[in-house]
Amino acid sequence: xxxxxxxxxxxxxxxxxxxxxxxxxxxxxxxxxxxxxxxxxxxxxxxxxxxxxxxxxxxxxxxxxxxxxxxxxxxxxxxxxxxxxxxxxxxxxxxxxxxxxxxxxxxxxxxxxxxxxxxxxxxxxxxxxxxxxxxxxxxxxxxxxxxxxxxxxxxxxxxxxxxxxxxxxxxxxxxxxxxxxxxxxxxxxxxxxxxxxxxxxxxxxxxxxxxxxxxxxxxxxxxxxxxxxxxxxxxxxxxxxxxxxxxxxxxxxxxxxxxxxxxxxxxxxxxxxxxxxxxxxx
Amino acid sequence: xxxxxxxxxxxxxxxxxxxxxxxxxxxxxxxxxxxxxxxxxxxxxxxxxxxxxxxxxxxxxxxxxxxxxxxxxxxxxxxxxxxxxxxxxxxxxxxxxxxxxxxxxxxxxxxxxxxxxxxxxxxxxxxxxxxxxxxxxxxxxxxxxxxxxxxxxxxxxxxxxxxxxxxxxxxxxxxxxxxxxxxxxxxxxxx
Numbered sequence: 001x002x003x004x005x006x007x008x009x010x011x012x013x014x015x016x017x018x019x020x021x022x023x024x025x026x027x028x029x030x031x032x033x034x035x036x037x038x039x040x041x042x043x044x045x046x047x048x049x050x051x052x053x054x055x056x057x058x059x060x061x062x063x064x065x066x067x068x069x070x071x072x073x074x075x076x077x078x079x080x081x082x083x084x085x086x087x088x089x090x091x092x093x094x095x096x097x098x099x100x101x102x103x104x105x106x107x108x109x110x111x112x113x114x115x116x117x118x119x120x121x122x123x124x125x126x127x128x129x130x131x132x133x134x135x136x137x138x139x140x141x142x143x144x145x146x147x148x149x150x151x152x153x154x155x156x157x158x159x160x161x162x163x164x165x166x167x168x169x170x171x172x173x174x175x176x177x178x179x180x181x182x183x184x185x186x187x188x189x190x191x192x193x194x195x196x197x198x199x200x201x202x203x204x205x206x207x208x209x210x211x212x213x214x215x216x217x218x219x220x221x222x223x224x225x226x227x228x229x230x231x232x233x234x235x236x237x238x239x240x241x242x243x244x245x246x247x248x249x250x251x252x253x254x255x256x257x258x259x260x261x262x263x264x265x266x267x268x269x270x271x272x273x274x275x276x277x278x279x280x281x282x
Numbered sequence: 283x284x285x286x287x288x289x290x291x292x293x294x295x296x297x298x299x300x301x302x303x304x305x306x307x308x309x310x311x312x313x314x315x316x317x318x319x320x321x322x323x324x325x326x327x328x329x330x331x332x333x334x335x336x337x338x339x340x341x342x343x344x345x346x347x348x349x350x351x352x353x354x355x356x357x358x359x360x361x362x363x364x365x366x367x368x369x370x371x372x373x374x375x376x377x378x379x380x381x382x383x384x385x386x387x388x389x390x391x392x393x394x395x396x397x398x399x400x401x402x403x404x405x406x407x408x409x410x411x412x413x414x415x416x417x418x419x420x421x422x423x424x425x426x427x428x429x430x431x432x433x434x435x436x437x438x439x440x441x442x443x444x445x446x447x448x449x450x451x452x453x454x455x456x457x458x459x460x461x462x463x464x465x466x467x468x469x470x471x472x473x
Contacts, residue, residue: 024436058458062461063430069309080296084333
């Protein structure tokens, strides 16, 4: 558009900026009467607005000469597939197909079906996405490979009994088979044997600090059926042990062999009975 | 009514909308973007966006066609901004080659002699005008496309472009004048 600050001139009672505002109306044919006469008179005399109006008119004519282009044939199909996931051909057949006359129940059923299909449309659209189909295919493939590796045949599934007793039996059978299989693995067997050897070797070393343990054995719960070992008691006459009544456990106070380890506080208040037994127990 | 049915999940209603508006939207995209491949992609994007936001359409705020055109225009502007860097690179390449070969727009027309067939002639004129239209600034281009190719009235264009009616008129006139100047230069060089 012209620079009206420089070329703002009055011609035939109309200024350039006024002319500029009326160009669209003049081209659209809404300008009539004296305004239209004044507009054309200004266009004829003004050196800026005249050529400008001619250019605008020419540009408009050029644009009007452009015809609409035909969109690609696949556009509608692509749009429908990318939005609803439904191919247009199927829809077109459904829409244009003549509707047969139906009874009350059939009409109800039809409307219910339409409602359900309408509600399921977004889900169905998602399900039909290629990436979803790809994921589903991969999952199916993985499952079938896993089943074939495990030795499960689809034909066997038909013979499965679903009674509780049969199910329990199958469960225990399977468990036993798994345990047997596990125990028979060479590596497991070797590891178990090595652990057993290690335990056997470590057993004496572990039992040493607990040698006094058998003294505290609970005789009531002893079910080993082995004869009781009484090696802790020495009833021989050669022994000079003194038996002290009410004496606390530990080394004998008056033990002549342990004189150097005498208790510094020998509990003097306790009544001490010194008895030497010469009876021999057989 | 059609929109309400579509929002309710009627697939046939959505197909009807697509059938009704695909031509208009494709043409706007084609004239703005300049290439048929871009126009096809953009038209699809417009419909995808429309499908997602259909529930937000408020008939009290304007006609459905205005709403659809607003979505199209916004997407085209976004596309224009995204591809701006590519165009800058392209124009730099074009400048360097222009210095070497000096090939103006007029020489891009394959056959400069007047073809005997009128149909071929008018097709070539259409291609020249289309090429000149692509050289307008996006503000002027969208205004003339909506007015002269899509026959929108000024108020609708003002709603779509979110500018006053006076600005719309001014942009349309500037766009037409600029286009005429480009084409005059082109044909003067051909002659």
